Amino acid sequence: MQQISRPSSHNRPAFPDAFVETHPRCLEMSEAMRDLYAVSGGVKAEDLIRAGFTSSEIVEFRDNAARMAVLTSTKQLTFRPDLLEDMIEKARHAAPNRLPLPADAEPTRGLIQAWGEYCAARGAFLLDPWPGQRERCMAVLSSYLESLPIFPAIRNSVLHAVEAAMPQVTQ
Template sequence: MLNQADFRSPQTRPVFPEDADDAHPRCREMAEAMRDLFAVGGGVRGKDLVGAGFTWAEIAEFRDAAAKLASTASVRQVNARPDLMADIIEKARAPLPNRPPLPRDTKETQARLVDWGRYCTARAALVLDPWPGQRERCLGLLSLYLNRLPIFPANREAVIKAVEQTLPQVAQ
């Protein structure tokens, strides 16, 4: 009678089975099919995978690993680039409270968001009810926000002048 130890390989496995590179080719195919099905229909069901050419046995064997591979392949890291001068001018001309201009070496802090929100509010109020005091308040709040950014004074003035041209003209 043969002993079970006779069938074991003396070699050890160099990689873990959880490694993405060691995935079964059919598992990788299922992961791509899952990504495609999710993009089209917003979800992946067993019968969708059967329709894509997989057997129920393959689905049972590879479903979890393929879902993990599909999820890993679908995640994309996005790093926002710092705002250039043209971006700062554009954001100041059409301000949105959740998109403050942030040049290089500038972090989005609570104080900056509050200052930017004040400018956005003043700008919206000026559009609804233009009067000279509100126009000056709007420019003052923009200047306050820009003074806290690490940009040159000449650039601050250029932004303020560009924004001033787009503000509604009001009679005194």
Template sequence: MFDAEYRMPEALPALPDDAEDSHPRCLEMAETMRDLFAAAGGVRSRDLIGAGFTWAEIVEFRDAAAKRANAASVREIHSRPDMVPDLIAKACTPLPHRPPLPRDTSETQALLVDWGRYCTARAALVLDPWAGQRERCLTVLASYLDRLPIFPAIRQTVIRKVETSLPEASQ
């Protein structure tokens, strides 16, 4: 008369929403949902049944498990501001998508354009090292650094370190 996998609602424990106190099957369903979503781009009831969950478990835990899966999948990333060694390292090996950004600096379009100009000048210098190109590279870097809220001494330190890392230019 009763299906072996059917559980009576009054027999279920009432558990709080804290992760430590959640039902183990709810936590397992949340992880399964994350895996299914990563693999297929969505989660269907038949996928959960195929993963070994019963209809009763799906009805009972679906909303809480989906909420947990979503919370576990979203990750906020806060990057720390670049310190002087970071400024030097990023200027010595420039990447267009990773501009040096010290504290109190936000990525503006003007900053990104200047950083892109420096990356382009640096790439041109690597391909064809000559004295004019080397000077242009340092001038464009100085222009970018002028936009940052850093002390002039730090600006000069970064330029000196980058100058020593540049390829030697032919006359």
């Protein structure tokens, strides 16, 4: 006895592949709709006219463009890892919400806490500059950099650049 295969009820919906047969102005309108929706939370005909679409284009393409805008509304952004210059700049400014993360580094709780300690030490040094605070600031930064997956030469470059940028204090 031969079994008959039945279509699964769990099939994925079919989406057009990159909207190949779509008019170029419809694709442009779709992108404009996504941008307008991101900025203002909605799209009006007046917004599309200001974006350079004619009334006839709006009538002809609005429904298809809106459907495509919904289907492609999720963009995945990738962030590039911090390069040496980025790490030096971030360490010089010591902003708590901008920790340096090179390639293969994830912002774990430990890294975030260590960066926060450095930012606090840097802030304390700027408020009350004395040699002990300066040494503590550099030690905390060194500890943070040791927890990152970077080469010792990069770690030393960051430390030397930050130390050179810090104000010199005398006792």
